[in-house]
Amino acid sequence: MKNHFRGIKWRAGILSLALITSPLYADAAQGQLSIKKQSASLKQIIQLIEKESGYTFFFKSSDLDDSKKVNIDCEGSIEEVLKVALKESGMTYVIKDKEIILKPIPVTQNAQQKKRIIKGSVIDAETKEPIIGANVWVKETTIGAVTDVNGNYSLSVNANVGLVVASYLGYKDMEVMAGDKTEIQFKLVPDAEALEEVMVIAYGSQKKESVIGAISSVDVAKLKVPTSKISNNLAGQLAGIVAVTRSGEPGSGSAFYIRGISTFGANKNPLVLVDGIERSLDLVDPEDIASFSILKDATATAVYGVRGANGVILISTRKGADGAPRINVKAEMGILGPTKMPKMANSAQFAEMYNEASESKYYSQDVIDKYANGTDPDLYPDVNWIDELYQDFTTNQRVNVNISGGGSIAKYYIAGSIYNEGSIFKSDNSNDYNSSINYNKINFRANLDLNLSKSTILNLNLANVYEKKNSPGAATNNIWIYSFATSPNAFPARYSDGKFSGPLAGSGFNPYNLLMQSGYREQFWNSAQSLIGLTQDFSEIITPGLKANIKFSWDAYNSNLITRSKEVQQFMAIGRDENGNIIYNETAKGQESLGYKNEVYGYKTTYLEGSITYDRLFNDVHRVGALFLYNHKIKNYTATDDAQTSLPYKNQGIAGRITYSYNDRYFIEGNIGYNGSENFSPGKRFGVFPAGALGWMVSNEDFFQPITSIIDLLKIKGSYGIVGNDQIGGSRRFIYEATIKQSGVPSYQFGETGNYNPGAIRIGEWANANVGWEQAYKTNIGIELSLFRKLKLQGDIFHEKREGIFMQRGALPGLVGLSTTPWVNVGKMKNQGFDGSLEYEQTIGDFVLTGRGNFTYSQSEILDNDEPDWKNLYQNRIGKPYGQLFGLEALGLFQSQEEIDNSPTQSFGSVRVGDIKYNDINGDGLINEEDIVAIGHSNIPKINYGFGGTLQWKGIDVSVFFQGISKVSYFLIGNSIYGFNLGTLTRAAINEDVYLNRWTEDNPMAKYPRLDSKANTNNNRNSTFRMIDGSFLRFKNAEIGYTFPKKMLTGTFLKTVRIYASGVNLLTFSNFKLWDPEQGGGEGAGYPPSRIFNVGLNVNF
């Protein structure tokens, strides 16, 4: 009976929805009833009727006021009995077959119109302090208010009111039946459960103190930096994140890794899950994020099995909360400019350098003077291409609105944002199209939770991202390349009479034309993310703590690029006629109209997941949890170039977890992933990935209690397990099958006119029936510590061994004659290190001070890359970190011919005084490839860190954040560094730093070697001379805000108002000065990271 009754309640939920649409009719009841009961509640009476009559009742328990006790004694038909039983309940009924549906008597029009006021206050039940900003609302309505500075509220309500609810974060909700009351006092009780921090973990959440895997999370507010992509905001924010932003171009994201790189295989990237669905991180608006965590060790990621080896990033989006609608509006605008732009030598300096390099007077003094005084910019130009093409700053704007609220039936979070960012690219306003980069993004999200019954939640998350980017018709990387390559004296940006300038065909482009006269491109991305989920709590049906969930998502992503490009008619001035008019040579005919090209890309994904979870505390000491989950995913690319990539990509798996803790002191956890990948042979697709962890909360032990005033929390934990990586082939699929290669196979032309060419065909990739996933063996030992309840420390030591890295055989001799080297699972790599974080909070009077910091150190080592030993063992890649730079060791610059004669022969080209002198590592008297050794570090930083703090004083808040990387090296490579490397004078721009610091006889200990008028194959090699230390410390973010006092807002519709100003990338400290060190090596030819100054307004209604 008991269970039966619960079943009814649950089904009533479903039916109450059905009733809205289905027509009602009553069926005459048969048979007589006799009901007799003293002081019974309505529910008891209903049970009695059910028992006697065989009818089943359906109702929403919230509709039923079960508090009144009545006496009942009647006899008759079911209708007669019901009339008596429901007389004072405010309910009416409908009979359908053997079911009786109860519903409230509709409120009359008259009663609704009568308004009255309910007022009162909300206070803390313990301290009796007023609670400011608490929500008070009439349940099931939109009528609500927020308490003022004195904790008072006032509601204008209808005459007939049900429950009034008060809620505030950290307190239990309190409900009071309003009846005809005009004043209600709420005394809220702090909610210990609600205050307990919960951490998002794989396929669920856990009490923070029971988490014994290595998981870091970040306060989401920290990620809300005014940039377009969240991946750009990760660097330095979490212990364990390694993020690299190489470009500041609007709309571009960053590369990021968890705990560095642990494999040299194809996929090094973590798995990113948004609301449990694999999605791109950058499709999420930072404003919509409720939690952001990274899962680092085996126990945290084992349930993802074959996909979790590189770590997992979990993001959940915000949900609605009970209460009246809360509207949050945030508007920001800012200006952005490059952090640092390289500077090139001007024409006079350029000419001086060339004369020196070529040991000639190619540029006469007269010409150099003309460059310097700028009297004839058409024939003797001096163009600073970087200034000519790029402006110092641009602007961005963002408006974000979100509304959240909810009641007992539904909770909602609805958000929308608009973001717009310009670029530093200049545009020619005389064209009727804009060729600059402009990036727009519109985000929309609606997250709904519907309570279908007390224990059933239907969850619907819908999000849509609409991105648009306008850019120049020419490829942006070409614009960067030519703006860095074009000599200052090559030609003017445009001749003074308006003619377009340009070099001879085949010898480059005029970057001004590329940027502003090449038409435009318009790229459009559209992403729709949809998720529906149903959660049933079986606590009252089967056993407490049991829940089941089913989840289905369908996502689509499409992009479309329209290129409307052209080339303008261009000329080159070759002199002046006797009248002083410029004589032109036409160098490009150009096109009259814009061309048209359209490229599309897209994919669609469906995902299905079903899970059962169990979580229960027995006897107040034994906490048991379990998870069992099934999922599968199908992804299709919708616009592919070849048949194979158009086939669906599928994943499938099962995950399980069991956790146990005793008295919150001892924790044990086991995780298992069992999943498969389509990449592998039938029968070899599925693998088991187990992991286990142990934890000890030392501070909960009795013996520890005396010192809890100093150390209030101490937890020690350790984990070990195996996780896999099945994305091992990059674009390679179905590795168990061979592929046939047709395009790109060199063929031979035959025939009288060479037109017999049947094409060529051969085996592309070899079949490998034994191939499997990479396996990561991960160990983690961690400690959590809290001192004086103010300082929280967390640290983890990790060690990972990756085996079975999928790679091309390196050990096969050439005589085997393979056109394609086969791929096998033979690589091994190790990665180990440390990550830790620190949080501090202190209140001194009105001041609230917080500080935080985190640090990640990871060191990888290649253990096996299938290469036999090199002749010189120091050249082995095995034993070195991944990405280790290799080059020659420079000993300085040759200062005399005698020194050259007495040094080992350098085999890379003829050597002169002022050239780089290298170290003969193997001592064979010859400097060649055998003298290349490991130098510096890798281009992925080994050390990543961030630290910052906040200060609040009354309404004012200030925050600062610094971020840095260390143990990272790059090579300077590029014509603007080498000088005259291409052997042409029009594409030979040289960095001013080279001009200032090059070797000359007067500057023997120079930073750069002597200039050569052609490619210098001795100097232009990777060596310690050309290597830079890429470490930097960056003042990444600062913000100052002011929140207006509540008093000022009293009487307005505003709840809170905050204004703020912030800055991003404010200062960079680095030994490397030529461009932003985060851009890496090369010659800095790319969109630099932006420095941003922002002002914003945040209003809550």
Added chain:
Amino acid sequence: MKFINYIALICSVFMISSCDSFLDKQEDEALTFEKIWSKRSTVEKYLNNVWGFMPEESNWVDENPWIGASDEASVTYNRGYRYMNFGTWSPSNVPYDRWSKFYSGIREANVFMQNIDATTAEDISEQERIQWKAEARYARAYYYFLLLRSYGPIMLVGDEPIDFNQDVATLSYMRNTYQECADYITKEMTECAAVLPLEQDAIYWGKPTKGAALSMIARLKLYSARPLFNGCELYAGIANPDGTKLFPTYDKNRWKEAAEANKRVIDLGIYELYEDESGNPIKSYLGVGLKTWNKEIIMARWTGGYYNRVHCTPRVVGGAAFGGIGPTQQQVDAYAMANGRYPIKGYRNDGTPIIDETSGYKEDGFSNFEHPYDQLKDGHKQKSTFNMYVGREPRFYATVLWSGADWPYMAGGKVPVFAFNGNSGPGVSHDYPKSGYICRRFIDGSLNSNGGQWGNLTFPIFRLAEIYLNYVEALNEFDPTNTDILLYLNKIRSRAGVPNIEEVYPEAVNNQSLMRELIRKERRIELAFETHRYFDTRTWMIAEQTDNGPMFGMNTMAPVANANTTPAAFWQRAEFEVRVFEPKHYLYPFSQRELDRNKQLTQNFGW
């Protein structure tokens, strides 16, 4: 209850249906290796793949160092031949290392030959099947020859594609001896010659013929008789780990075999030296390279003219013109005078030439001179010309373009100047010939490259003139009085418009060593820029003299007053680089990469 049942049902359905089948590849009827052999079109494609590893011998910049690292030319660009010229190559830096590429060709040929017999394609006739198999066999043997000429003896891997899944240790192979390699190639090519047609249909020109297979044997036999592969002392000690000596001892009979092998090609009787209708020797000689599929060609590869021509077109011509391939002064000096006398007898220690005064050659002053090529055009004109270039034999004018000479394109009217800051010289660009000359042998004067016309080449792999030269060289070694020597040598000279050798050098008749020298000179000139010289200087083992030391050209560092006028200071011999050739350079090194992997591999001498 129903709900939990529902979940259980869903889960169990997935469990059962799951496991493998969900992850099965969606059937898409992809082409498989087996299917290749069931259709004529794919079988033809596979055969073409076997041929896809053939080197593009006319691309002297990116495909091979045979021009850039020989004494006939200088190629300006920064490529691997620089390491070879400066003696700084090593096993860890092997320029143009084609080891893996040719073994890939060998493997693909093996795969083809293993599968073609079982083809189920009905529209391939028995005759075609046999012939296609022979074409793959030809390619395989030719790849072995290409390896042999660079590395010396190599490994013969048999007919089965090597199973690469074996233990790596079992993939170590010892080198076969030179004799085994040469015998294998000879045997294979003999079998090909028995099957291949005398001439392919016109749509298949460029596929191998009986003549091509015999020519391959003929050249191999010649190389096998020359000093490098015939009792060379340097390599006498090179042996496998098991003690097997890899290089043969001297056997004079190899010269006889070489002569016979070449005579067999001549005796086919289907090839003849190309002569232009006009009888003009410049046109005839140019035609050898430019007239596609002319009667002299035994084997050639059809190719677009761009890659060759763009590097031989001086910058002044405009358009794509990288003009960086120039004959050396040594090559210029090698051409005879019109009277047949060779002007330069040798060099003094300081590099100055020893001039044969009887030749009529002068190296100073200028004459009003009409370029013989101009006489082929409408506009005759005389130009003041450095005397060095006056009165030379026709092949000189067909091969060498000097500073100030007209660009051959008829409507061009461009005059390159190779001096410093000249329109095609050093200064503003690295695209210039270091020697101050440009090779113009494969420039078709009827096509305007500035207008995008590059034409096509059937770049000779084997041609009759080479066979004649092979033949007379071999004859002279074992039968110096054989009258065929003069007969065939003079056929070449006659086509080239130079007097018979006995008229110019009567003392050479029956004088083996003088005749040897003259045959080598003839070969250098006739086969210039056909990638022979590199291998000739090495198999003759004269590279220590020819490729070691200063290389000369004109003085390109002389600055111009006017970019279109060659300055007077240009007209003097100038050293543009000093090359290093050590004995170890006679053969390529095996790369360190290969040595690390194949522990049975014996490195060549000196490396």
